[in-house]
Amino acid sequence: MTESTVLLLQGESIFITLLLILLLIVSSSGNNESAESRCAIGGPPIRFPFQKGMKDACDSPGFCLYCSEKNETMLVLAAVKLRVTYIYYPSQSLYLEDPENCLPRKFLNLNNISILPYEFYSSNYGQKTNFLNFFDCSSVGLPHLRNNDQLYQTSQNMISCPTYVSNSYESVLELDLTSCTKMFNITAQVSASNLRLNQLNLRWSIPDCSKCEAKGSRCKWKNNSTTDVECVVDYNPQGKKIDIPQSYIFTATGSILLGLVVIAVFKIAHHFRKKEEDQARVEKFLEDYRADKPARFTYADVKRITGGFKEKLGEGAHGAVFRGKLSNEIQVAVKILNNTEGDGNDFINEVGIMGKIHHINVVRLLGFCAEGLHRALVYNLFPNGSLQSFIFPPDDKDRFLGWEKLQHIALGIGKGIEYLHQGCDHPIIHFDINPHNVLLDDNFTPKISDFGLAKLCSKNPSLVSMTAARGTLGYIAPEVFSRNFGNVSYKSDIYSFGMLLLEMVGGRKNVDISSAQNFHVLYPDWIHNLVDGDVHIHVEDEGEVKIAKKLAIVGLWCIQWQPVNRPSIKSVIQMLETAEENQLTVPPNPFHSTTSTTTGRLTTTRRPLELEAIQE
Numbered sequence: 001m002t003e004s005t006v007l008l009l010q011g012e013s014i015f016i017t018l019l020l021i022l023l024l025i026v027s028s029s030g031n032n033e034s035a036e037s038r039c040a041i042g043g044p045p046i047r048f049p050f051q052k053g054m055k056d057a058c059d060s061p062g063f064c065l066y067c068s069e070k071n072e073t074m075l076v077l078a079a080v081k082l083r084v085t086y087i088y089y090p091s092q093s094l095y096l097e098d099p100e101n102c103l104p105r106k107f108l109n110l111n112n113i114s115i116l117p118y119e120f121y122s123s124n125y126g127q128k129t130n131f132l133n134f135f136d137c138s139s140v141g142l143p144h145l146r147n148n149d150q151l152y153q154t155s156q157n158m159i160s161c162p163t164y165v166s167n168s169y170e171s172v173l174e175l176d177l178t179s180c181t182k183m184f185n186i187t188a189q190v191s192a193s194n195l196r197l198n199q200l201n202l203r204w205s206i207p208d209c210s211k212c213e214a215k216g217s218r219c220k221w222k223n224n225s226t227t228d229v230e231c232v233v234d235y236n237p238q239g240k241k242i243d244i245p246q247s248y249i250f251t252a253t254g255s256i257l258l259g260l261v262v263i264a265v266f267k268i269a270h271h272f273r274k275k276e277e278d279q280a281r282v283e284k285f286l287e288d289y290r291a292d293k294p295a296r297f298t299y300a301d302v303k304r305i306t307g308g309f310k311e312k313l314g315e316g317a318h319g320a321v322f323r324g325k326l327s328n329e330i331q332v333a334v335k336i337l338n339n340t341e342g343d344g345n346d347f348i349n350e351v352g353i354m355g356k357i358h359h360i361n362v363v364r365l366l367g368f369c370a371e372g373l374h375r376a377l378v379y380n381l382f383p384n385g386s387l388q389s390f391i392f393p394p395d396d397k398d399r400f401l402g403w404e405k406l407q408h409i410a411l412g413i414g415k416g417i418e419y420l421h422q423g424c425d426h427p428i429i430h431f432d433i434n435p436h437n438v439l440l441d442d443n444f445t446p447k448i449s450d451f452g453l454a455k456l457c458s459k460n461p462s463l464v465s466m467t468a469a470r471g472t473l474g475y476i477a478p479e480v481f482s483r484n485f486g487n488v489s490y491k492s493d494i495y496s497f498g499m500l501l502l503e504m505v506g507g508r509k510n511v512d513i514s515s516a517q518n519f520h521v522l523y524p525d526w527i528h529n530l531v532d533g534d535v536h537i538h539v540e541d542e543g544e545v546k547i548a549k550k551l552a553i554v555g556l557w558c559i560q561w562q563p564v565n566r567p568s569i570k571s572v573i574q575m576l577e578t579a580e581e582n583q584l585t586v587p588p589n590p591f592h593s594t595t596s597t598t599t600g601r602l603t604t605t606r607r608p609l610e611l612e613a614i615q616e
């Protein structure tokens with residue numbers, strides 16, 4: 001799954017989650033009829049048939065409750081504001097009190113007018129009608145109450161509320177109301193003591209939800225009726241629903257909707273921008289590809305191309321190589337350079353030189369990445385890997401390619417070197433020809449790679465300035481290591497190629513890498529024995545012996561100590577292409593060979609030549 005797909009899916013899941021939250025909020029707020037709320041924690045629960053809101057906003061105005069500034073639950077009854085202290089749904093009753101603590105006076109406004117849908121509910125069981133006397137005590141202040149009965153110990157303050165109420169059977173003398181003026185007496189369905197205690201008890205009969213409440217379910221209007229109700233399953237029978245104020249719901253819904261719109265706009269914009277970018281990148285790549293120019297990739301591109309560095313193909317001295325793909329058709333190998341190493345010259349060198357060259361026997365640089373410390377090179381993929389693994393199979397398996405194929409490979413490498421030396425605007429000396437740096441495509445066509453050490457030269461590369469020995473031990477020409485042997489020139493690549501040819505023939509290492517200080521060239525004098533006749537190499541027929549001998553003779557010419565004695569690459573190709581092995585002169589062995597032949601069998605003694613490095 002690509003990175004962009006993952007991002008897209010993440011965005012999608014955020015989108016869906018927000019949508020679900022929104023639906024939940026909408027459904028819970030849409031379920032208002034059975035939802036419950038409160039004005040304050042511990043306040044009476046407000047649910048059907050009550051609604052929270054101002055009168056006009058409620059389905060049934062009589063059941064409209066509102067929250068005061070002090071978060072008290074309030075009911076307006078015949079223009080009298082009363083505080084709701086308790087609502088008991090099973091018996092459909094509610095308890096009210098006057099917030100100004102003067103219920104007897106307020107009651108005079110309520111009595112004898114319709115308080116539908118309520119009716120007064122008296123706690124004087126059995127006695128529905130009470131005869132009440134009302135007194136004006138404004139001139140006397142707080143009356144002296146003789147009766148010790150708790151009911152008569154009113155909390156009423158006679159200064160702020162001078163209207164006093166008593167039951168007709170109560171004695172005026174006992175209540176010490178002699179100084180008050182009797183105003184009038186009325187019949188009412190409430191008791192004087194309740195009014196004095198600031199308690200008013202109402203009940204409603206329609207809608208009748210008692211059955212639903214008894215079942216533990218909630219009640220709601222049946223279809224469009226305002227008299228009939230039906231029970232609904234209570235989604236939260238414990239009544240512990242979190243009360244979300246409507247303003248919060250609107251704000252949250254609005255924010256989520258806005259968020260969704262922003263995400264949608266962002267995603268659409270991102271999608272189109274990405275599409276455009278991808279398109280532009282593909283166009284640019286194809287343009288570069290047609291113009292044989294390497295494309296520049298971002299580090300994110302590199303990650304995407306390699307699928308997050310999933311498959312490692314190998315590891316070189318300068319970094320790891322990963323398999324990748326630019327499109328379904330173009331498979332690539334991406335070399336990630338160790339960014340902590342060096343001053344980046346190898347990278348600049350490789351991009352600079354390889355960007356200019358294009359030959360069937362040279363690896364094509366498709367692109368590169370230079371972003372911050374990240375450096376990467378993108379090549380065509382060669383699934384057969386390097387020639388090294390065929391000459392020296394790592395797992396000791398027989399991966400012998402056959403002499404025809406080896407000759408074809410040798411010739412291909414020679415042609416690649418010829419192109420570098422003579423076919424470009426500026427001759428290029430590779431300086432690191434060795435079997436690691438020759439990759440093989442599906443048809444075993446060799447491709448010279450790794451131009452980190454290569455040098456662009458002036459038109460006549462007979463003399464190249466060089467400040468330090470460079471290359472791979474065993475393949476470095478003596479003059480590169482020490483100027484005693486002559487000047488560094490394109491003949492240095494011929495030497496490396498010669499060593500490579502000899503290794504192809506012998507399939508063994510020509511260098512003793514155990515010595516760190518000195519450079520030990522193990523001159524392959526056994527090769528002379530090979531060309532002289534007695535040989536123990538892998539051959540199937542006489543023709544193959546000839547190829548092996550030819551490769552060996554050409555190799556020996558290439559590794560002559562003096563650069564002038566080495567053939568040019570043109571001559572090398574000519575020898576490989578046309579000559580028969582018996583037409584080729586065997587070059588002189590510049591060393592004193594200690595080769596001995598015993599009982600007709602070849603034994604080789606390699607005599608190490610020690611060269612001391614000379615600093616420039």
Ligand SMILES: Nc1ncnc2c1ncn2[C@@H]1O[C@H](COP(=O)(O)OP(=O)(O)OP(=O)(O)O)[C@@H](O)[C@H]1O
Pocket residue numbers: 313314315316317318319320321333335363379380381382383384385386436437439449450
């Ligand atoms: N274009 C490619 N296609 C397939 N495999 C590759 C490609 N380039 C490199 N490899 C693999 O990655 C390995 C490492 O390559 P790299 O060029 O980094 O190092 P090297 O040439 O082996 O050593 P050095 O870095 O010392 O020259 C190679 O041996 C080869 O197996």
